[in-house]
Amino acid sequence: MSRPVSAPGKSIIERLNFFTALALGALSAIVVWRLSLAFLPQDAESARIFSREDKITLLSMIAWFVGFMTGIGALVGPFRWLMGKDLSHDENMFLAGKDMGVTRYFRFTTDHKVVGIQYLIITMVIFFLGGGLAMLIRTNLGTPEGGWIHAQAYNSIVGTHGILMIVGTIIMVTGPFGNFIMPIMIGARDMAFPRLNALSFWLIVAAAVPLLWGQFIGGITTGWSAYNPLASQAPLGMDGYIMYICIFAISTMVAGANITTTVVKMRAKGMTWNRTPIFIYGVVASVALALPAFPVFFLSQVLSAFDRALGTSFYNTALGGSGWLYENLFWIMGHPEVYVILIPAVAALMEMAPVFTRRPLFSFNVAVMGIAGISGLSVLVWAHHMYISGWAPLLNAPFMLTTELISIPTGMLFLVLVGTLWRGRLWMTMPTMSIFALLWNFMIGGVTGIYLSDVPADAFLHGSMYVTAHFHYTLMGAGLTGALAALVYWFPKMTGRMFDKTLSWVAFWLVQIGFNIAFIGMFMVGLAGQPRRVESYAPTFNTANMVTTGGAYMIMIGMLVLLYGTISSWKSGVVAPMNPWQAKTLEWTVAYPIPLENFDVLPTVTTDPYGYGKAQS
């Protein structure tokens, strides 16, 4: 029997897609905008300037959000459930994108593989935009006396670059690979909550519009940290930032609950915790850290919105609030968040290390302990961002202690990686060299982190370009390096084709060399005393800034090569065998194209996936 097509009229589920979502989102935003313009009372004399405009902007953005999510079909399931009739089998199959071709990528599709590809595309878009803004920043800093970008626009570019890259790096591993690869790797048919999975992706799309919108109504002039009271004095673009963060925080919480449940409840028969691949640990640690962190981020921005639009004073010292409250809320999210980015990237490389050295992972238990130790400590270190804020000088010593303790579990990750490389049979691929690149970059990022963790040294380095270079070494030098290796490694499973080898090497060397040139230069100006987020600087810093700008252009060329490699390999690369790397994790036991629900018969696991090497006689 052929697929039952509801001939007279398609059901509502089948009609909704990305374009109806855009239309409904835009329509409801416009309606609410006109209504609030007409009916909102004028501000009282005493009110903060622009308070009414803030209300109108925020209401319109919320209307956009609700309209978009309704239009994409996120509410169909809950609505049906309220009406007492759940989705039928056919409707569920339709939602999963069964036999739907390319259109399923533009709908509220629940198949984890579709969501994984969607995440991959949106990550690439975010990096393209964020990278473009980085190039504007670096070009503007080519000359000391402020460039051709207006100071206000420059500040907005810095802030937007920051928040785009933070979001991009948060989702770059757990989004594409955590969604596409992880369920297959643990031998599951899908995620635990497929509809929440689709929801988490489309929330990110919905969040993008307020951020773009914000660019046209004054921009995000506060840097990505959006400190108050600067944020309450900032133009209306700040409301775009607030909405963006709130929606993204929901997405992260939803994804976190979903991934954690999937891993805890749905691992294949026989996959005990000792036999669970280390990448899974990395993904779970990452999203589990996001679970306590992002509600706080959400809260911090809601209070910020109240201060702007409703005239409250949570962050206004003169009226009884405190800017330090914002700083605490922000960094309680902000420090776990860097490990949300870092851990899955390192874990992905740990997963690849045994494959490309043909020997077992060195000290699986230490790897798990390292990941657990970092996760545990990372929620106790936030105030090292506030050593010199004056908030609580007496707490500097204890926070210095917790911060420096993190070097112990971080050292464990190093031990596992070098231990696995040691006496391996090195198979030279781009992911293999990425392990070495990560060790190099992360060592620099880590050791500079020790200087910064030290209160007296931080009194000099804080707020300087040195800090900027430090966190780029950890998040980009270590994090992005791991994510790019993961792209090349899992590309055959996700697209059915091999990533072009030459292009992967060219991109690797351009990015890594460019990266080190750019950020060594940035360390130099930081040490010489150049503050962060400045659009002009003393002429003595010019040479090193030129070096950084040159390195940045090299990174850009490398990333463009990588983008070209991705597109061309996806379209016309060499068709990949089922298991091109001869790896032993479960995702390599299913052939491309992977069917809906992945496995005909669910696998049973009897050993861990690191049985490489041969015993000595």
Added chain:
Amino acid sequence: MSDVMTPKAPQWWKKPDVKKTAILWVICTAVIGYVGVEFHVRNMVRPASETMSGIISLMRIFTWAAAPVAGLVGAMCITVLTSKRHYGDTPPPEADHEIRNSPRATALWVSVSGLLCIFALIGGLIVLQKDNAAILENNAIEINVTGQQWVWNFDYANGARSEDLYLPVDKPVVFHITSVDVKHSFWVVQMGIKMDANPGYTTEAAVTPDKIGVFDVRCAELCGLLHAYMQTKVHVVSQADYEAWLNNHAQSEKGA
């Protein structure tokens, strides 16, 4: 019989790759320590206070403490990279062992990183203690620092006010720092002190300048449109010059 057939494995420290790594370790440690220290010290500003000299020697010590660890990782990587490499589309033959852990190596690694951690902490605490004590100095000069978008104002005990900071050499100073609008950060670059200026609160920072000259004050916290231009100079002068400037300035204030 089989004892004769398989030659006894050499003790681990006699294996060629271990020897190679050991030599590389010494070289890497020396190179990393030297380059790391020189990179920081040469690029850093010349110190104009004991606080800043303290920071520089702290970074020197930390770099040398981290060098053996970084050196070991580097040495192992070089050994691996210079051993037999396999290029090609199919995997190389399996490695000739299946070692999954080494309790001894792990224990050693973790205890060394623990010790280094304690070392770094103690080093930091000693310097921190000194800096904190400076704020309680009794006979220090007290100066009120006020940040506002986008200038610094300095108020002296005799009522003088300036936008350039004037300090006498070798006398302890305590700054009381605040802001009238948004958050700024008061950074006296060459003296190695920085403290945020928060609206509604007063924070403290202390330093003793030990060099006569002109140094930089910059804002280190994004504070809006002209953040990059929120900088001024600090003039460290002799005690006599300082008093003369202070009297002059107070008089001209009165006269105006």
